[in-house]
Amino acid sequence: MEELIPKLKQYVKSREKLGGFVVFVAHNARAFDVPFLVMEFRRCSEEIPPNWLFLDTLPLAREMKKSGGSKLTSGLSLQALREYYGIPLAGSAHRAKSDVKVLSMILQRLTSELKLSISGLVQKTFTASDLNTHKKKSSS
Template sequence: MRTSSMCYSNFQVPKFCKTLRYLVPSIRLASLGRTWAQNFKVLTTSSTTHESSANCFRSIQYSDAQAKIILDDKIVKPPPVNVLVFDIETTGLHPKKGGIIEIAFRDVQGGKNSCFQTLVNPEQDVPNSDIHGIRTVMVRRTDVPTMKELIPFLLQYIQSRQVLGGQVLLAAHNARRFDVPFLIEAFRRCSLDIPHDLLFLDTLPLAREVMKLYGPKASRKLSLQALGEFYRIPLEGSAHRAMTDVNLLTSILANMISDLKLGSTDLLQRTFKASDVNNSKKNEKKS
């Protein structure tokens, strides 16, 4: 595992075509699997989506970054794995009641357009602006996409980071209990399922593993901010904004992978799917 320092260019608004029907042919749907292709078919044949996508969403931004984590497996060479660190900001703590208002991704291997971020129109007011600073007036706008309008862009970005024959792994802090349930609910409201072969990594259990190594020197708290302080990583930007937290988690993850001496195979063994979250909820209701 090798690490390097972060370096960003200024965010640039992508020059998308005016409607999604021009966007879809550039995506290799065959390599995405059946669920991915179905999601695109549903969204791009909707007249509502066509009309609302006619405007360029100025809140969608891409940027470049240098590699932060490069996974090495010296003994066995598994299929290449691209780790995308992501974070969401929401209107509350409960997926059924709240909505996503900001989302950001960063490919830890860097490269052109390796970062993606946007505000999201939750189609409801934002009651918790004191936490993240995102106000209703910032997201209830025509140039900020709703989740239904955003999902094709998200799927395209994720697929664009996939190496031929490899896998994409989405990592977030407390992903299993917070970020992924919100994504599941957001897709459900659009009558869609998260692609069944998409893998997620929760970095919170990794943090627990790491702190066992440090013994008395370990951080008692495992929040993103506490881990940043533990590793002496300076916070760049406003706390509880999606891209700020993504950049912080990327640096934290690099340190944790180094401490635990993990390769891509080790990370894959710690992944889960959206269906695992759904099944665990069903089991909780039965018990």
């Protein structure tokens, strides 16, 4: 990670618009992916840039299920959503490239079902520092 983090930051910076933000999407991002990144960045004495936003598709799936428009009965895992939407598995599950392709298609379907615009999706994002704020509020 000590070698990867500077490369990741450089890669993202080379593709972002000046003054803009970057949105990373993951399923269960709030509980797994982002805390992992925060821990690794801290371990390497790095900070996640404040313009990096994270979108968790798990709450979107919960929202879709609650809305009653869904007949999803087998859970909200990435695999369950892939099967529900009839998205073919390209490669092996739990492999980065395959999971990214599946998640991008699931995000499109969730966005459509929930009638979310781009600004609506951005409103559902959070920053790495929001996790610390949320934990502090929860523990008080």
